[in-house]
Structures are given as structure tokens and as C-alpha cells.
Amino acid sequence: xxxxxxxxxxxxxxxxxxxxxxxxxxxxxxxxxxxxxxxxxxxxxxxxxxxxxxxxxxxxxxxxxxxxxxxxxxxxxxxxxxxxxxxxxxxxxxxxxxxxxxxxxxxxxxxxxxxxxxxxxxxxxxxxxxxxxxxxxxxxxxxxxxxxxxxxx
Numbered sequence: 001x002x003x004x005x006x007x008x009x010x011x012x013x014x015x016x017x018x019x020x021x022x023x024x025x026x027x028x029x030x031x032x033x034x035x036x037x038x039x040x041x042x043x044x045x046x047x048x049x050x051x052x053x054x055x056x057x058x059x060x061x062x063x064x065x066x067x068x069x070x071x072x073x074x075x076x077x078x079x080x081x082x083x084x085x086x087x088x089x090x091x092x093x094x095x096x097x098x099x100x101x102x103x104x105x106x107x108x109x110x111x112x113x114x115x116x117x118x119x120x121x122x123x124x125x126x127x128x129x130x131x132x133x134x135x136x137x138x139x140x141x142x143x144x145x146x147x148x149x150x151x152x153x
Contacts, residue, residue, distance in 0.1 A: 004082075004085060004086075007085045007086060007087070008085045011084075011085065011146065012145075012146065012149055014142065014145050014146075014149075015084065015142050015143075015145060015146040015149075017142070018138055018139060018141060018142020018143075018145070019081055019084065019085075019139065019142055021138050022081075022135045022136075022138040022139040022142065023081075023135070025131050025132075025134050025135035025138060026077070026131070026132065026135040028131050029049055029053075029127075029128045029129070029130075029131030029132040029134075029135065030049050030050040030053055030128070031049070031050070031128070032049055032126055032127040032128030032131060033047035033048075033049065033126030033127065033128050034047050034048070034049040034052050034125070034126050034128040034129050034132070035047060035111070035122050035124065035125050035126055035129055036122070036123045036124045036125075036126060037111065037113065037120035037121065037122060037123060038120050038121040038122075038123050039120060047126055047128070049126075049128035049129075049132070052071070053074060056068070056070075056071035056074070057071055059071065059112065064111075064112040066104075066108070067111060067112060069101065069104075070101050070102070070104055070105045070108075072101060073097070073098035073101040073102055073136065074098075076094055076097050076098050076101075077095075077098045077135070077136060077139065079094050080094035080095035080097075080098070080139060080143065081139065084139075084142070084143050084146060087146075087150065089147070091143050091146075091147075092143055092144065092147055095136070095139050095140040095142075095143040096140055098136040098139075099133065099136045099137060099140055102129075102132065102133040102136055103133075105129070106125070106133075108122060109121065109122060110122060
């Protein structure tokens with residue numbers, strides 16, 4: 001951990017700032033609604049961003065392959081941060097992939113809402129979703145700038 005912190009301190013101020021801003025956006029996204037569904041009695045039934053962040057991997061167990069693949073944006077995001085701090089080129093690809101996966105969710109018309117295979121129409125994206133995808137975009141630009149600065153040296 002000490003080595004990782006030492007590597008982080010050696011990054012440019014712009015890269016450090018982009019990582020920290022990105023992490024703040026991600027944390028902020030956990031406090032907001034992620035999306036809304038067509039249940040009139042409870043449109044926020046599946047909107048809890050923190051629940052989706054920490055337990056979204058379980059969608060695979062209920063047959064939700066696409067939501068699971070989209071959820072993989074989260075661990076890839078953290079791998080991108082680690083690879084950026086370690087100054088590895090793979091960080092660029094790892095920081096672009098969560099943006100692509102989150103964009104797939106943007107065009108998803110329905111979402112699996114129960115283990116029985118029932119789906120619900122997604123009626124809107126909440127602020128949590130936009131903070132979530134923004135954290136990926138900010139990190140990506142930080143990684144791009146880091147790669148540009150690294151190639152100049």
C-alpha cells in the first residue's frame with residue numbers, strides 16, 4: 001500500500017485531481033437514485049444506487065446477464081485507477097470500457113426486476129446514473145492526459 005501511495009504522489013496534479021474528482025462523483029452517485037421503472041405504486045423500487053453498486057453482481061444469479069455485464073463497469077473502473085497509478089498503458093482501455101458499458105445501460109429499454117424473469121420498463125435515469133457515468137468520463141480524460149504527458153517524456 002505504501003508503494004501504491006508513493007506511485008500516486010508521483011502522478012501529475014491533473015491526473016491526481018481527475019482520480020480524486022472521479023472518486024467523489026462515484027461516491028456522490030451512491031446517494032442518488034439510479035433509474036426509475038414503470039411501477040406506479042413504487043417507481044423507485046430499483047433505484048437505490050448503493051444497493052446496485054454493492055449487490056449488482058448478484059443479477060447474474062437471477063439470470064440477468066446484461067445487467068451483470070454492465071455492473072462489471074465498477075470493478076473495471078477501480079482497475080483503471082490502479083493501472084493509472086502504476087503508469088501502465090492498459091489503464092486507457094480499462095478506463096474506456098466502463099463508459100461503454102454505462103452507455104449500454106443508457107439505451108436499455110427494460111431491466112430484469114425479479115428472479116422469475118419478470119422485466120420492467122425503465123422510465124428514466126436518475127441523478128445517480130449521471131454521476132456514475134460522469135465519474136467514468138472524468139477518469140478517462142485523466143488517463144488520456146496522463147498517457148499524453150507520459151509519451152512526451
